[in-house]
Amino acid sequence: MTAAQLSIGDLARDSGVKVQTIRYYETIGLLPVAERSAGNQRRYSEAHRERLRFLRHARELGFTLDQIRSLLSLSESPDMPCEQADRIAREHLETVEQRLERLKTLQTELQRMLRQCAGGKVEDCRVIEVLSDHTLCATEHGHREVAETPAET
Amino acid sequence: MTAAQLSIGDLARDSGVKVQTIRYYETIGLLPVAERSAGNQRRYSEAHRERLRFLRHARELGFTLDQIRSLLSLSESPDMPCEQADRIAREHLETVEQRLERLKTLQTELQRMLRQCAGGKVEDCRVIEVLSDHTLCATEHGHREVAETPAET
DNA sequence: CTTGAACCTACAGTGGCTGTAGCTCCTATC
DNA sequence: GATAGGAGCTACAGCCACTGTAGGTTCAAG
Numbered sequence: 001m002t003a004a005q006l007s008i009g010d011l012a013r014d015s016g017v018k019v020q021t022i023r024y025y026e027t028i029g030l031l032p033v034a035e036r037s038a039g040n041q042r043r044y045s046e047a048h049r050e051r052l053r054f055l056r057h058a059r060e061l062g063f064t065l066d067q068i069r070s071l072l073s074l075s076e077s078p079d080m081p082c083e084q085a086d087r088i089a090r091e092h093l094e095t096v097e098q099r100l101e102r103l104k105t106l107q108t109e110l111q112r113m114l115r116q117c118a119g120g121k122v123e124d125c126r127v128i129e130v131l132s133d134h135t136l137c138a139t140e141h142g143h144r145e146v147a148e149t150p151a152e153t
Numbered sequence: 154m155t156a157a158q159l160s161i162g163d164l165a166r167d168s169g170v171k172v173q174t175i176r177y178y179e180t181i182g183l184l185p186v187a188e189r190s191a192g193n194q195r196r197y198s199e200a201h202r203e204r205l206r207f208l209r210h211a212r213e214l215g216f217t218l219d220q221i222r223s224l225l226s227l228s229e230s231p232d233m234p235c236e237q238a239d240r241i242a243r244e245h246l247e248t249v250e251q252r253l254e255r256l257k258t259l260q261t262e263l264q265r266m267l268r269q270c271a272g273g274k275v276e277d278c279r280v281i282e283v284l285s286d287h288t289l290c291a292t293e294h295g296h297r298e299v300a301e302t303p304a305e306t
Numbered sequence: 307c308t309t310g311a312a313c314c315t316a317c318a319g320t321g322g323c324t325g326t327a328g329c330t331c332c333t334a335t336c
Numbered sequence: 337g338a339t340a341g342g343a344g345c346t347a348c349a350g351c352c353a354c355t356g357t358a359g360g361t362t363c364a365a366g
Contacts, residue, residue, distance in 0.1 A: 007343080007344080008343090008344070009342095009343060009344080018323085018324080019343090019344085020323075020324065020325080021322085021323065021324085023345090023346095024322075024323065024324090028322095037331090037332095038331095039330075039331050039332070039344085039345095040330085040331080040344085040345065041330095041331070041332085041343085041344055041345075042344085042345090050285070053285070053287075054284050054285050057283075057284050057285070057286075057287050058284050059322090060287075060294050061259055061262060061263065061284070061294065062259050064321080064322090065321075065322070066321095071280075071281065071284060074275055074281065075275065075281045075284075075285070077275060078274065078275050078276035079274055079275065079276065080274065080275045081272075081273070081274055081275070082270065082272060082273060082274060082275045082277070082278035082280065082281065083272070085270075085275060085278050085280045085281055086267065086270055086272065086278075086280060088280075089263060089266055089267055089270075089280045090267060092263060093260065093263040093264065093267065096256055096259050096260050096263060097260060099252075099256055100253065100256045100257065100260060103249055103252055103253045103256065104253065106214055106215050106249050107246065107249050107250060107253060109214060110214065110242060110245060110246040110249060111246065113242055114239065114242055114243060114246065117235065117238075117239055117242075119234075119235065119236070119239065120234070120235060121231065121232055121233065121234055121235060122227055122228065122230060122231050122232070122233045122234070122235045122238060123231035123232065124235070125235035125238050125239075127224075127235065127238045127239060127241075127242045128224065128227065128228045128235065128238055130210075131207050131210050131211050131214070131224060131228075132203070132206070132207050132210070132228070133210075134206075134210050134213075141213050141214065160312080160313080160363095161312090161313075162311095162312060162313080171354085171355080172312090172313085173354075173355065173356080174353085174354065174355085176314095176315095177353080177354065177355090181353095190362090190363090191362095192313085192314090192361075192362045192363070193313085193314065193361085193362080194312085194313055194314075194361095194362070194363085195313085195314090212353090217352080217353090218352080218353070
């Protein structure tokens with residue numbers, strides 16, 4: 001059943017992963033190479049669909065592509081102990097928790113900065129002032145521990 | 154006083170910003186072009202030092218280089234109202250708070266995953282299972298709202 | 307004068323995509 | 337069967353904020 005052979009667009013709609021991203025996953029070997037139609041277009045099976053869903057879900061949970069690569073290959077050997085999978089998840093959780101700590105500190109500091117700014121001229125601006133002088137900060141943020149990161153989306 | 158004319162290495166040690174990064178800031182116009190010694194090496198003044206400290210501090214607080222560009226140019230017009238600086242800081246705070254929310258959700262979900270895993274075989278692994286099936290999740294994470302980001306350092 | 311650390315430029319690589327240019331292919335309608 | 341336009345194809349550049357490398361030059365101490 002369901003031998004539907006999806007096009008890349010179908011797969012994109014199904015999984016919520018963009019067409020280009022699906023092709024990207026193929027080029028980096030995360031998604032197995034798809035068969036092609038007579039006119040050289042990719043045709044996907046149910047197995048691809050499942051793998052891509054796994055991929056997407058793991059990305060949503062913030063795993064890196066490298067971690068996902070490991071998790072995917074683990075999921076293909078059902079008889080192995082799941083220590084490794086656990087370790088990857090625990091490591092990721094730790095990363096997430098470190099980032100949380102860092103972001104909470106930033107939040108506090110930014111709130112403080114904004115609360116203290118009376119909204120006058122730049123000359124007296126607390127925001128600018130604090131940025132110019134770290135000793136005005138309440139906390140020891142940064143210092144190359146866990147740094148900030150740009151946002152996706 | 155202090156007309157010391159620092160080398161790029163001195164400046165790096167002073168600010169905690171790496172030599173290459175200082176050069177990078179110059180090429181993208183965040184740090185004014187430095188004078189050069191007879192042998193073509195960069196020589197920095199006190200003004201550079203202050204600007205770089207501002208830069209570093211703002212980076213530690215997670216502002217983007219574009220935001221810092223604006224903040225720096227604002228800090229050079231002390232007579233302007235500080236609305237803009239405030240707006241930038243508020244926007245950044247919002248970003249930070251969105252990321253915090255997102256990370257808290259991830260933390261919860263990862264903890265749940267790990268707690269439920271009995272540590273047997275991959276076949277029965279809760280980690281792998283949850284990744285394969287989003288409906289096993291307690292929360293609606295992801296879906297292209299505010300996504301995860303890689304870590305610096 | 308020699309050594310070696312620090313400096314210089316130019317460019318490639320990181321992660322995880324995203325966007326563009328310039329094609330070809332597929333399908334629905336006329 | 338012709339045509340239009342949406343979907344697909346490849347190849348490659350760009351994003352952010354750096355970081356690292358190669359291969360050369362300059363500087364300061366001994």
